[in-house]
Amino acid sequence: MGAALPTLLLILAGVLVGGAWSLYRQGASRGAIVITALLAVLATVGGLLWLLPGEGA
Template sequence: MRVWPTLLLILAGVLVGGTWSLYKQGTNRVAVVVTGLLAVLATAGGLLWLLPGEG
């Protein structure tokens, strides 16, 4: 099923936009880093899910 990787990549895009917005607003660095890390994890999860494998 290809729905989950698509949803993860959409979430990653939203998180990247949120990270950029937080950065431009001068928000606390911890919030920017945490949001950026969540974006990286969502991107990695979406891409890894698309890799061919068993099943």
């Protein structure tokens, strides 16, 4: 299960990027777009950082 969580986080990031793009195309409020994009960035960073080798890995 070592790579399952980072993989899920990166999949979630992809879904959130698609959601942010869809919100932008639909003319949603800037706040909704920014929050969705920020969550996508956080999921991406979390997934990538989880893959880095470190103590306990």
